[in-house]
Amino acid sequence: MNLLEYHAKTGVLGPAGIKVPNGRWCEDPEAAALAAAELGPSVVKAQVPTGHRGKAGGVRMVDTPEQAHAAARELLRITFAGHRATAVLVEERAPVAREFYAAVLYSPRERAPLVMFAAEGGMDIEEVAARGTDTIRRQLVMSPDRFHTADAAAMLDDLGLDHMKPRIADVLTRLYRRYRETDAELIEINPLAELADHTLVALDCKFVLDDAAAFRQPSHLAVAAADPATELESRAAALGLKYIELNGSVGILANGAGLTMTTMDIVRHFGGHPANFLEIGGDAYVKAGSALELVLDNPRVRSLVVNFCGAFARTDVMACGVIEAWQRLKPAIPVFFSVHGTGEEEAVELIKREFAKDPFDLMEDAVRAAVAAAQ
Amino acid sequence: MTAFPILRRTDRVLVQGITGAQGTFWTERMLSVGTNVVGGVNPKRAGRKHLDLPVFASVRAAVAAMPIDITVLFVPPAYVRDAALDAIEAGVRGLVVLTEHVPIQDMLTVFARARVLGARIVGPNTAGLVTPGEAFVGIMPGHNKNVFRPGRIGVISRSGSLGTLICLNLTRAGLGQSSFVGVGGDGMLGTTTEEALRALDRDPRTDAVVLVGEIGGAMEEDAAGYAATMAKPVVAFIAGRAAPPGRRMGHAGAIVTGNAGSHASKREALERAGVTVVDTPHDIAAALFARLRLPVQDTV
Numbered sequence: 001m002n003l004l005e006y007h008a009k010t011g012v013l014g015p016a017g018i019k020v021p022n023g024r025w026c027e028d029p030e031a032a033a034l035a036a037a038e039l040g041p042s043v044v045k046a047q048v049p050t051g052h053r054g055k056a057g058g059v060r061m062v063d064t065p066e067q068a069h070a071a072a073r074e075l076l077r078i079t080f081a082g083h084r085a086t087a088v089l090v091e092e093r094a095p096v097a098r099e100f101y102a103a104v105l106y107s108p109r110e111r112a113p114l115v116m117f118a119a120e121g122g123m124d125i126e127e128v129a130a131r132g133t134d135t136i137r138r139q140l141v142m143s144p145d146r147f148h149t150a151d152a153a154a155m156l157d158d159l160g161l162d163h164m165k166p167r168i169a170d171v172l173t174r175l176y177r178r179y180r181e182t183d184a185e186l187i188e189i190n191p192l193a194e195l196a197d198h199t200l201v202a203l204d205c206k207f208v209l210d211d212a213a214a215f216r217q218p219s220h221l222a223v224a225a226a227d228p229a230t231e232l233e234s235r236a237a238a239l240g241l242k243y244i245e246l247n248g249s250v251g252i253l254a255n256g257a258g259l260t261m262t263t264m265d266i267v268r269h270f271g272g273h274p275a276n277f278l279e280i281g282g283d284a285y286v287k288a289g290s291a292l293e294l295v296l297d298n299p300r301v302r303s304l305v306v307n308f309c310g311a312f313a314r315t316d317v318m319a320c321g322v323i324e325a326w327q328r329l330k331p332a333i334p335v336f337f338s339v340h341g342t343g344e345e346e347a348v349e350l351i352k353r354e355f356a357k358d359p360f361d362l363m364e365d366a367v368r369a370a371v372a373a374a375q
Numbered sequence: 376m377t378a379f380p381i382l383r384r385t386d387r388v389l390v391q392g393i394t395g396a397q398g399t400f401w402t403e404r405m406l407s408v409g410t411n412v413v414g415g416v417n418p419k420r421a422g423r424k425h426l427d428l429p430v431f432a433s434v435r436a437a438v439a440a441m442p443i444d445i446t447v448l449f450v451p452p453a454y455v456r457d458a459a460l461d462a463i464e465a466g467v468r469g470l471v472v473l474t475e476h477v478p479i480q481d482m483l484t485v486f487a488r489a490r491v492l493g494a495r496i497v498g499p500n501t502a503g504l505v506t507p508g509e510a511f512v513g514i515m516p517g518h519n520k521n522v523f524r525p526g527r528i529g530v531i532s533r534s535g536s537l538g539t540l541i542c543l544n545l546t547r548a549g550l551g552q553s554s555f556v557g558v559g560g561d562g563m564l565g566t567t568t569e570e571a572l573r574a575l576d577r578d579p580r581t582d583a584v585v586l587v588g589e590i591g592g593a594m595e596e597d598a599a600g601y602a603a604t605m606a607k608p609v610v611a612f613i614a615g616r617a618a619p620p621g622r623r624m625g626h627a628g629a630i631v632t633g634n635a636g637s638h639a640s641k642r643e644a645l646e647r648a649g650v651t652v653v654d655t656p657h658d659i660a661a662a663l664f665a666r667l668r669l670p671v672q673d674t675v
Contacts, residue, residue: 112486142487216453257560258538258560265616268617309537311514340543341516341539341540344521
């Protein structure tokens with residue numbers, strides 16, 4: 001999950017001693033006008049957890065409180081990639097001499113943290129790479145608890161940074177320490193600005209919190225921006241189920257991420273359109289009943305495919321959940337089963353007894369029948 | 376010397392978290408196929424027996440009492456780091472981490488230590504390893520003869536459920552498996568698809584490899600680079616073609632951002648490497664038959 005820029009700056013960078021511009025969190029245009037009156041020439045930035053905000057018009061330069069008021073009013077109305085800003089950040093405008101890029105992430109190939117720096121900033125790192133200017137430096141941290149200023153300084157040779165080198169190395173080590181202790185999946189400062197007086201200021205910050213570690217980062221979790229979710233997706237999240245609502249008419253209930261994605265793929269392969277992604281793998285397999293209820297509450301669903309292949313998940317337990325929900329909800333749509341793996345014999349018996357038909361042997365045939373029935 | 380990540384019956388297996396409900400359920404099944412489980416770990420039950428196996432306070436204590444080749448972790452996410460470090464410091468060379476939702480920073484610590492001490496990790500978020508007719512570790516139906524049969528096809532999968540379905544299809548088509556390697560669904564894994572592919576390429580009991588991938592990351596693209604150098608045929612199925620971009624599809628690693636990690640990118644890389652990429656799991660067996668006969672047809 002992502003933090004908004006304001007929370008990344010005040011909650012992550014600030015406490016690490018990385019400077020950020022003086023700014024105010026403003027939830028309405030009046031607050032933005034007051035902030036601009038206090039701060040002078042400012043930047044008004046929509047607080048949305050999405051990239052390319054600047055290109056989408058989410059950042060405005062203002063010189064007066066009246067301009068700040070107008071900018072905030074507009075930014076609080078626009079939707080950016082599905083996100084509506086609930087606040088704007090009004091920041092003092094800094095006299096920038098030079099812009100850099102700094103980030104810490106991990107390398108799946110090396111299974112190690114990766115510190116990145118570029119002597120050009122303010123644009124996507126992919127754009128910098130495409131320019132072929134050899135200004136990007138990458139440093140793997142093979143002992144993750146050891147990344148010191150000397151390691152950071154060693155990254156910064158031959159970039160023409162001169163007297164700025166120690167200051168940048170200091171920011172990189174602070175950023176790295178923050179990456180480790182805040183359970184970040186990614187921290188990116190872009191741009192990291194050198195001001196006229198040579199101080200370094202983080203003008204923007206992207207922070208992605210590792211979902212798996214959110215439980216031990218309560219202060220960041222409390223302000224993490226929620227992904228845009230439909231009503232059904234919010235209900236699923238409350239139940240601890242991974243559900244994604246889609247536009248099609250073939251409802252899907254499967255176990256395991258891989259099998260569920262494959263079921264969606266096969267629906268498309270036969271010319272149909274999936275109505276959802278919903279997997280009840282892992283520990284969630286005991287929730288088959290409430291999962292089915294979610295699938296059926298999508299009014300676009302016209303047929304249902306239930307595709308179980310039990311490994312960890314027991315198909316007999318899942319079949320019980322499906323049958324319990326089916327008896328309770330009495331849906332008026334056709335359902336097509338394919339069931340294999342752990343608990344298969346019991347599951348097939350249960351399904352035959354309740355639905356008076358055998359599951360399909362091949363998942364492809366079950367999906368094909370469900371696609372035909374939805375048309 | 377073990378062939379890890381290919382599992383052998385001779386591998387001496389320790390189960391961390393053996394006394395829990397899942398640890399017990401799956402250890403019984405591992406034992407039922409002949410897996411050489413020699414003991415378990417639970418700090419609170421040390422000194423007792425569970426499933427007739429000795430329970431130790433730590434991996435270090437277990438290693439002091441008996442040789443261990445592989446440890447399999449049935450441990451909750453917040454405890455994986457310390458359990459894995461215990462195993463690595465004790466000198467165990469093979470770790471199978473089944474747990475989903477292990478914090479990234481914890482795994483970075485574990486991987487760094489494993490690198491220094493020469494341990495290999497499979498997972499996290501893997502369904503485990505199966506060598507039909509010999510042994511299995513993890514949460515796969517390795518005891519189910521409808522799913523797994525001994526044979527000469529190696530299978531690599533990020534997903535347990537889809538990997539199970541594909542092994543079942545192979546078994547029905549008369550194609551037994553030499554080894555199943557579940558690499559796991561996370562974005563950073565101790566054994567990548569490419570590393571598993573190298574192991575199966577070296578394995579004299581494997582004639583061909585089925586690569587079961589999914590969207591997200593670059594593991595399939597990386598594996599393609601190696602597949603291009605292989606004499607053994609490789610057939611691939613990549614899940615997630617119909618997935619909407621920018622959404623995480625159940626697995627932490629299954630997300631497409633921009634062009635990176637897309638189905639099209641993986642398919643193109645694999646096909647360029649001479650891998651047969653099929654559209655449905657059902658097509659895998661037919662593709663294998665065609666590919667395994669190819670050299671014969673060439674020499675006619």
